[in-house]
Amino acid sequence: MTTKDSLRKEIQNKRKEMPKNQVDILSKKICERLIDSSVYREARSVFCYNSIRNEVDLSFLIEKAIADGKRVSLPKVLDKAGIMKFYAIDRLSGLKKGAYGIFEPDEKNEETTADLILVPGVVFSESGDRIGQAGGFYDRYLKDYPIKSVGICYDYQIFEEIPTEDHDVKMYHIISEKRFININ
Ligand SMILES: Nc1nc2c(c(=O)[nH]1)N(C=O)[C@@H](CNc1ccc(C(=O)N[C@@H](CCC(=O)O)C(=O)O)cc1)CN2
Numbered sequence: 001m002t003t004k005d006s007l008r009k010e011i012q013n014k015r016k017e018m019p020k021n022q023v024d025i026l027s028k029k030i031c032e033r034l035i036d037s038s039v040y041r042e043a044r045s046v047f048c049y050n051s052i053r054n055e056v057d058l059s060f061l062i063e064k065a066i067a068d069g070k071r072v073s074l075p076k077v078l079d080k081a082g083i084m085k086f087y088a089i090d091r092l093s094g095l096k097k098g099a100y101g102i103f104e105p106d107e108k109n110e111e112t113t114a115d116l117i118l119v120p121g122v123v124f125s126e127s128g129d130r131i132g133q134a135g136g137f138y139d140r141y142l143k144d145y146p147i148k149s150v151g152i153c154y155d156y157q158i159f160e161e162i163p164t165e166d167h168d169v170k171m172y173h174i175i176s177e178k179r180f181i182n183i184n
């Protein structure tokens with residue numbers, strides 16, 4: 001195993017062990033901090049994600065963004081080889097279970113563009129690096145479509161430095177329940 005793989009495994013395991021009420025409390029805090037930020041206020045169309053397995057749950061922010069009249073979209077995996085696209089939603093209900101057991105929008109929904117993307121991840125660094133679920137989905141997507149990104153995580157997922165590869169795409173910001181990091 002590479003150091004990247006073992007760090008990913010270690011933090012995935014730590015996240016698996018979080019009690020549900022801690023996930024809920026910290027997720028709400030992170031959503032509220034984001035909603036208070038100029039990054040959120042200035043965005044008109046936001047790419048979000050629908051959380052799985054103790055990832056930071058964005059439901060609170062998604063509901064608020066829809067109520068605020070922002071366009072909200074979620075990813076749908078089109079090919080497990082690392083291809084996803086984003087489709088607009090107007091509510092969180094009515095999604096369908098897709099690849100990896102994630103509830104996703106229908107491909108018939110409008111395929112969208114955005115000015116902000118909220119990116120899930122397993123490990124982040126203070127300089128904007130990110131380790132995800134090992135599918136290369138976000139790296140591939142952001143390479144072709146570079147927009148303002150916020151890495152979303154619990155504070156224990158942020159390290160000073162992490163191993164990277166050439167194809168890894170850096171975040172513009174990283175947010176946790178404790179920190180809002182702006183990467184230059
Ligand atoms: N909530 C959420 N949605 C997302 C992502 C994500 O990280 N989180 N993605 C970010 O890329 C894309 C989906 N990529 C994913 C890739 C692997 C696994 C995963 O659970 N892998 C298992 C192995 C399961 C299997 O091979 O069938 C694992 O790591 O244990 C999940 C999502 C798009 N949607």
Ligand SMILES: Nc1ncnc2c1ncn2[C@@H]1O[C@H](COP(=O)(O)OP(=O)(O)OP(=O)(O)O)[C@@H](O)[C@H]1O
Pocket residue numbers: 082130131132133134135136137138139140143165167168
């Ligand atoms: N832009 C790219 N073009 C081709 N292959 C890529 C690209 N980005 C990543 N990959 C490949 O995808 C695989 C997974 O990459 P990596 O471990 O960086 O994923 P990750 O960032 O953890 O995953 P994700 O973005 O899905 O959460 C690797 O085999 C990598 O070579």
